[in-house]
């Protein structure tokens with residue numbers, strides 16, 4: 210897939226690196242690849258038999274929220290325990306015993322986004338959050354031993370019943386004590402749903418049950434349940450995105466995937482180590498951070514790759530942290546109290562043991578004033594872009610962004626950090642000067658030239674057009690032509706990069 214990334218970069222004229230500085234171009238590719246490729250989680254024990262010649266069914270690129278994974282055709286039917294729509298006896302249709310959590314209040318605490326298109330990146334430079342999906346499984350205790358040895362912290366996205374392992378809170382099974390051990394050793398516990406279904410195929414009740422039933426089981430084990438979740442297969446269409454907002458979940462994806470689940474053989478796992486190295490070698494813990502995905506249901510991941518990753522992480526001067534920590538979210542927000550209370554989190558993050566020492570700079574993502582950080586992409590009047598998810602620059606027209614239209618000379622220094630422009634236009638093209646940057650901005654929809662400087666809202670949902678621009682968004686900088694997708698198929702997010710291929 211590297212060729213495709215390179216192709217997309219070319220098609221987008223270099224602008225897809227909008228979120229990395231010019232000096233980071235070497236490793237901006239894997240980061241981008243991680244967050245754009247959607248090679249995601251699924252709970253098959255074995256993807257395919259080596260040498261079987263089974264062709265992979267894989268879409269080239271998918272919109273966010275509609276990811277598709279590499280599934281060998283002939284084993285696709287065995288991936289799940291069974292199909293919940295075709296048999297009440299399915300594991301996924303067996304509700305766990307325990308107190309019903311559905312009426313528990315769900316205040317949305319903290320600054321991390323709930324629901325919606327979700328979270329792909331850590332915010333604190335120097336942090337790496339290693340995450341594991343699909344467990345607990347029979348390797349998970351050994352994995353916890355390894356993390357203890359290194360003083361490292363993981364986040365576990367727990368699946369309630371999969372791989373015929375039974376229900377996680379079944380008192381006759383070992384899983385509850387594994388989950389209690391995770392909590393006792395300072396790891397973060399998150400939800401990977403009850404039975405790892407595809408949210409594109411569930412009705413509203415089934416979708417809700419996938420979260421609530423896992424809450425019931427986790428509450429039964431811990432006395433509290435998580436506010437962080439990762440959708441199976443990374444598929445969370447619009448309905449799912451709003452359900453997660455209703456239920457008060459942070460939808461958590463990743464920006465680095467070593468594909469350990471695809472390389473679960475002694476002579477293949479090196480490929481995953483190489484993907485890790487591509488991202489980490491030459492990266493800068495003073496500036497970079499990663500939200501990384503693994504699966505603790507695979508032998509080579511647990512007994513081979515994990516050592517490599519943890520060794521490398523510390524050697525390169527990174528901190529090993531939980532997802533909540535890498536997002537700057539205080540531990541009391543990671544969970545909701547159920548039949549018990551959320552315990553105090555007392556685990557210190559060990560200092561990096563690597564050689565690098567960062568120059569003392571003020572963290573640009575931290576608000577430097579008493580102003581509120583923009584939550585809707587607007588700025589001015591006591592609201593700053595610094596530290597917002599839209600970019601740190603406030604344009605002269607009052608919108609947050611990170612591209613040249615919003616930063617540098619097009620920026621209002623009172624409401625953000627103007628030096629943070631990270632998307633210089635490529636090649637020899639002159640920078641757009643834009644029309645007069647003060648005063649009225651005109652109607653963008655009737656403008657044929659470049660959009661008025663910084664007068665557009667940077668897309669937060671992957672849509673574009675009207676007064677919403679892709680430039681500087683998390684989705685890539687190109688806005689595709691097929692706007693009608695949005696109207697005709699609300700669950701399909703408009704995908705700027707697909708648009709780029711069509712245009713290219």
Ligand SMILES: *[C@@H]1O[C@H](CO)[C@@H](O)[C@H](O)[C@H]1NC(C)=O
Nearest residue numbers: 254346347348349351506508
């Ligand atoms: C874990 O389960 C797998 C699949 O059932 C089995 O092949 C393996 O031997 C088990 N490993 C351990 C350590 O129990």
Ligand SMILES: *[C@@H]1O[C@H](CO)[C@@H](O)[C@H](O)[C@H]1NC(C)=O
Nearest residue numbers: 276277278407409410442444
């Ligand atoms: C999820 O469901 C959608 C809609 O049926 C389907 O197109 C997609 O291939 C499914 N993905 C996986 C990984 O099962």
Ligand SMILES: *[C@@H]1O[C@H](CO)[C@@H](O)[C@H](O)[C@H]1NC(C)=O
Nearest residue numbers: 474475476478479482509513
């Ligand atoms: C671990 O991975 C390496 C490749 O990186 C491989 O050569 C080695 O045999 C693996 N070790 C085990 C015990 O599987």
